Amino acid sequence: MKGKPAVNVSSSKRRRPMAAGVLLLLALVSTGAAYAVTTSALSAKSSSAANADNARQGKLLFTEGCSSCHGLAAQGGSNGPSLVGVGAAAVDFQVGTGRMPMAAAGVQARRKPPVYTQAEIDKLAAYVASLGPGPSVPKASQYDFSDANVAAGGEIYRLNCSQCHNYAGKGGALSDGKVAPQLMDASPKQIYEAMITGPQSMPVFSDRQIPAKNKQEIIAYINYLQSAPDPGGSALGRLGPVTETVFLFTVAIGALVAFAIWIGSKAR
Numbered sequence: 273m274k275g276k277p278a279v280n281v282s283s284s285k286r287r288r289p290m291a292a293g294v295l296l297l298l299a300l301v302s303t304g305a306a307y308a309v310t311t312s313a314l315s316a317k318s319s320s321a322a323n324a325d326n327a328r329q330g331k332l333l334f335t336e337g338c339s340s341c342h343g344l345a346a347q348g349g350s351n352g353p354s355l356v357g358v359g360a361a362a363v364d365f366q367v368g369t370g371r372m373p374m375a376a377a378g379v380q381a382r383r384k385p386p387v388y389t390q391a392e393i394d395k396l397a398a399y400v401a402s403l404g405p406g407p408s409v410p411k412a413s414q415y416d417f418s419d420a421n422v423a424a425g426g427e428i429y430r431l432n433c434s435q436c437h438n439y440a441g442k443g444g445a446l447s448d449g450k451v452a453p454q455l456m457d458a459s460p461k462q463i464y465e466a467m468i469t470g471p472q473s474m475p476v477f478s479d480r481q482i483p484a485k486n487k488q489e490i491i492a493y494i495n496y497l498q499s500a501p502d503p504g505g506s507a508l509g510r511l512g513p514v515t516e517t518v519f520l521f522t523v524a525i526g527a528l529v530a531f532a533i534w535i536g537s538k539a540r
């Protein structure tokens with residue numbers, strides 16, 4: 273018993289350089305392991321954490337730019353409606369088309385160049401979405417119209433949209449000084465969002481009324497209207513054969529009358 277401590281002391285003294293090396297190695301390995309564990313845990317958590325982060329930053333943007341009308345908690349105020357439950361899609365549409373922030377109280381928010389970047393809009397949308405369930409921003413696959421039938425879309429459009437937006441998407445007047453805007457500038461995503469959120473006096477078109485596939489067909493049709501060239505000069509509002517006939521009749525008869533007068537003046 274008496275000899276043992278001595279042996280231990282001397283042996284531990286002899287091993288000290290080795291022990292230090294082992295300790296260093298252990299420290300390195302454990303830091304490495306800890307790093308690996310925390311980073312994988314972080315990346316697993318990152319999507320939900322990023323969402324919460326977006327919502328938090330969105331709340332700051334909202335307080336600065338929107339709360340004067342919509343209230344500090346988006347509960348609504350004297351100058352703007354409650355946004356609880358309108359969903360991320362409504363924010364993406366309203367801010368993405370520049371309608372919000374509304375410059376001044378008026379009959380209707382008009383489309384204008386957006387004030388916020390898409391990254392900021394995503395944050396505002398995450399904040400509003402965190403307040404209550406509502407339609408989320410559609411995924412690219414939802415408004416992809418590359419396989420959609422344009423002619424079928426034209427029929428559904430004439431049935432559901434043309435009474436307000438005109439046959440050719442040129443827009444039209446509604447009551448009380450409101451207007452259904454022309455559709456020439458709306459992107460496929462914004463067309464989809466307009467249908468699922470129903471901005472202002474536009475109705476919401478649920479998937480029960482217009483199934484997802486038909487929404488894509490409508491988008492394909494509006495895209496066709498946006499990109500179709502007007503053959504042979506002025507479009508004349510694309511109102512069809514009646515305007516075209518009236519126009520031609522007036523111009524042609526006018527030209528004939530002018531010609532007759534000219535001949536008459538020569539003959540004299």
Ligand code: HEC
Nearest residue numbers: 337338341351352358362363366372373374377380381472
């Ligand atoms: C000057 C007041 C004002 C400001 C500022 C403002 N809004 Fe609005 N907002 C309104 C009014 C009024 C309406 C409803 C009228 C309309 O839709 O044309 C509205 C409608 C909306 C809607 C549509 C709600 C629905 O039921 O679909 C959203 C979403 C929205 N605002 C988000 C925002 C966001 C986000 C901001 C800040 C970037 C903002 N607004 C700033 C006045 C304002």
Ligand code: HEC
Nearest residue numbers: 369381383432433436451452458462463466471472473474
């Ligand atoms: C009762 C009339 C009405 C009907 C029906 C209607 N809309 Fe609208 N739509 C509106 C009004 C009003 C607005 C403008 C809302 C605002 O200013 O906040 C609008 C806005 C839009 C916009 C945004 C345009 C832009 O450039 O920002 C799109 C896209 C749109 N509608 C598509 C459609 C489609 C597609 C249909 C058919 C499925 C449809 N609308 C049916 C009244 C209507």
